[in-house]
Amino acid sequence: MKEKNFDVIIIGGSYSGLSAAMSLGRSLRQVLVIDSGLPCNRQTPHSHNFITQDGEKPAVISAKAKLQVELYKTVHFYNGLATKAIKKESGFEISTESGKVFTSRKVLFATGVKDLIPEIKGFADCWGISVLHCPYCHGYEVKNEKTAIIANGEIAFDFAKLISNWTKNLSLCTNGKSTLTLEQTEILKKHGVAIFEEEIDSFEHEQGYIQNIIFKNQEKTAVKAIYARPPFEQHCNLPKELGCEITEQGLLKVDFMQNTNVGGIYASGDCTTQMRSVAIAVSTGSFAGAVINKDLIEEDF
Structure with missing residues (x-):
């Protein structure tokens, strides 16, 4: 050139x-x-x-x-x-x-x-594969699967409403004490959204495909997809x-x-x-x- x-x-x-x-x-x-x-x-x-x-x-x-x-x-x-x-x-x-x-x-x-990927073991490995940012880009491929959202407060509430369009098998991980309002919490529970307030330790995955979220209290929950907005x-x-x-x-x-x-x-x-x-x-x-x-x-x- x-x-x-x-x-x-x-x-x-x-x-x-x-x-x-x-x-x-x-x-x-x-x-x-x-x-x-x-x-x-x-x-x-x-x-x-x-x-x-x-x-x-x-x-x-x-x-x-x-x-x-x-x-x-x-x-x-x-x-x-x-x-x-x-x-x-x-x-x-x-x-x-x-x-x-x-x-x-x-x-x-x-x-x-x-x-800016959070310091959760396995997050970076799964990012873009089974840890997703956009349901319009990837939601169809994991429709009706057991899905988690990692978010808190107003963002979590809005995100849960959005993702519920693709799956009703939905949980919300606030990764620490929830900052949802009481009204938001009740609405989410009414729609079957389980809320986990425990801090997240790591993700169990197979070549980037999530299997379990491991919490710091060593409890775990099985999921096929996670939505997050780091x-x-x-x-x-x-x-x-x-x-x-x-x-x-x-x-x-x-x-x-x-x-x-x-x-x-x-x-x-x-x-x-x-x-x-x-x-x-x-x-x-x-x-x-x-x-x-x-x-x-x-x-x-």
Whole structure:
């Protein structure tokens, strides 16, 4: 790759970044995709609720997407980590871990988020396999199975209501003293939701497929699936360093056109929304690509 100056640099080359790259490549834009190869769903065996790709392995979807994007000769790829970003009058300067420096007029962050896995033995091994974050992505595959939710308070109450759509064989593990209101507790019990307040020690599993939740008092409960929403942080700190606003939820704040509050910087995919799915990542990336191209046209025409 000889080019060092681009119309757009996309940081993050998973579903959202690749979708934006295709949109921009088809708009004849010189594009660089910088990707370090760590998608958040890399452990998930199958992707669902994405039309034409339902049940496919996530890595297969992204590999096929990259092959298709590579057909657009104005789109270039750099395998590495973006470590520094500077906003200049003419655009942006992006430095990588290896010392390479690239410039562009616009930057799109499609960098996703990093889940902060709790220190429960077995949690990390099961995450994305049988410990799940989204019923729309994985609920059908564990419908009517014995299922647990790990959460507390208002989040737990809302999560239990949601998951009860897929299974009535449901328990709630608050992993410590419940902070549910008395009314919430009564409603959950009325709907057959068992509540466990004991702290969790570990998960018994077979190659990531949960079998039992082991509590610190050594009691256990058998389950086939668990839903959890661990805290997360931005996978990339560069947007914050550039002055991009972060929401109370820890997401990059964007408007309906995928603009951040910093001119020339856009964001799409999981780093911008709590609705984390391949389909939504693709949608926002494709839209962001079209928005960026239109903005470039408006500046040049």
